[in-house]
Amino acid sequence: MTALSNETDFPVDRAVQDAQRVMAQRRAGCPVGHVHAGASHGEGWLVTRYDDVMSLMTDPRVKRDRRNVPEQDTGEGHESLLYLDPPDHTRIRRLVNKTFTPRAVEHLRPKIEQLADELLDRMAEQGEVDLISAYALPIPMLVICELLGVPEDDRADFTAWSEAINGTQDDPAVKREAYAYLEKLVADKRTRPGDDLLSALAVAASEEGGALSETELLHNAELLLVAGHDTTVFLIANTVLALLGAPEQLAEVRAEPGLLPAAIEEVLRYDSPVNISSQRWTTEPVTLSGVTVPVGQPLLVSVMSANRDPARFDDPDRFDTHRDQSARHLGFGHGIHYCPGAPLARMETHTAVGKLIERFPDLRLAVSPDALTMRDSLLMHGPTTLPVRLS
Template sequence: MHVLDVDGADIQGEGKRLRDSGSAVPVELPGGVRAWAVPHLATLKALLLDPRISKDPELHWAAWRAGEIAADWPLRIWVSVRNMFTAYGRDHQRLRSLVAAGFTARRTAELRPWLERLTDGLLDELTPGSDLRAEYAYRLPVEVICQLFGVAEDRRDDLRRVVDSVFDTTRSPAEAAASAEDMYRIFTELAADKRSRPGDDLTTAIIQASSDRYPALTDAEVVDTLILLLTAGHETTVNLIDQAITALLTHPAQLAAVLAGGRSWADVVEETLRWQAPVPYLPLRYAVEDIDLGDVVIPRGDAILAAYAAAGRDPAAFGPTADEFDLARDIKQHVSFGHGVHHCLGAPLARMEATIALEALFTRFPGLTLAVPQEELRPMRSFLSNGHRELPVLLG
């Protein structure tokens, strides 16, 4: 039994140990909760496509159904919400189709000019000794979320506060419960405001979404969907931008190839997603029936943990150089935005944010360097969030 490090001090080392242990590995999550981590790319992709794998704990997680998961379990909000993230089968189809109706390609594309202006404004505010995580990688996605949701300026500090709490896996049960309560209050108030005063925003679109096949979302489903879009749309993009900047600053030849036009900013984004998955592990999925993987059987009703970071460095998929950041890599496949029916709806927006942010940053500051040695960068204290606590730089 591998006890996962809740501090996330060595995510890639832990991922290698999991890969070396089998196609699915028994692990212990915070609170003593047990699951099977799946660290190999081919096996993980197959499971993410397998209809025998569910995301609904009410239907398919034996420990949850038996009341064995404590009410104050720190990761409870990851499985207790009722939205497309925790739905299965036809229920998932219903929820995803209604949300997708509001999360259109047109809405994403229309954000580009505003996003470019926002990026330029954030760059204007940087000082010579900036912390790029706090002042750039963090601020950009949270402002995008606020703009998308139609959050008023005087309520954005509340939203920023709860963002920080969701991925902190070192919180006590009491702190986790207080954070969840705060989050539900904020989004319940936002949804109520948009019902009374609709706007041209994603919150209103989700509230009003319906179709010939499906009725509108319930009030509870609207709130839980907003929570999903916040957690999926913010931290992932923050860490993607953070890790991409770090990768380029610590691989000057790769950066030079991009600046010379030999490689694209899209190449940087995809290789970063593979090399440093922004969300190393994603809770949880469940075996609808016994799943035989050859070397091990995952019993019906057991929980499954997608080990995205480990899969991203799988030598079976990416060869002996899997641990290297290489923009010339032929194989760009990864599962950092999920795979199959639960593939992230916001992936095009995250990619657009990151490519705009990176190109603007290195165009403005081509002499950018780290302000400390790479080994002094401190990882986030979380096994669900793969970024740095600070990213101090010299603008050059």
């Protein structure tokens, strides 16, 4: 394969619509290289091999908060878990972790099961549906509303607001309305806390390591909305898509539902909902695959590419629900930024996919797989729509 060299070798549009192929080319020909990655990621050093990606996730020379990078310090930062380093990250993560306990996750299961059954009943009345809008989207949206403590009366508008914040709704007026609503929600949790994660963060006592500022609360509410919502939508969709593309394995999972958790783990590796994660920054020169990235440079790590690295996984382009899980995937990250909502995302996906394939044994794609278009994002990876026939 011809060696790749610079940003001209990185076609952003193809990296969205044909992500696996483009990342495979980068991984083989230019595993570490400077690219222009479009509006969502800007310029940076794209890193595509598993060992390099894994090492960057725990390298103390690599930071998430630009304020900790002298060459990049603008005095401003995004004060959510995703963009913080210790000790601020440790302080907020400790509070968030108290919400994502096994007991707390199980507390949400009955509501998720009830919603899934209601959605499936509605779908059963139709011969063909878009599985994302009809099913994969409403389930994570319910969970986010529960976590943020969104009042029942506001939930009908919340989908549009969430789309404005995560970038899929490009209406400035709606975006302003969305942020205004989040600001009001945060203020309400300060004065009238409820039994939800945002309230717990809002009333955090000083003995927990310091109360959160208004900016921290707002930014972490935004993070929960985007990271906790989009990733699960695409994990559900990508799991269904992978199983429909492997009929024999789908039949095995239907016959033995206990295989579904392993299938979900394989999807997290085979077709990760995250492609290129949020930027990290070098505070010292870092050498990866023989390439030295200078100090003060943004790093763009491709989780998707790492999860298909043949140096780590045997026959990585094959979807295999019986794959040995000891060669762990990076679908939820690694190190201190490992996704705190991973148990919840797994449970949502298990419930949604399990009920779907049980209810509709003749479920199949309504279009050719080649006709599917991917979300216009280098961060998230999944189809914009997923037309399926139910019988």
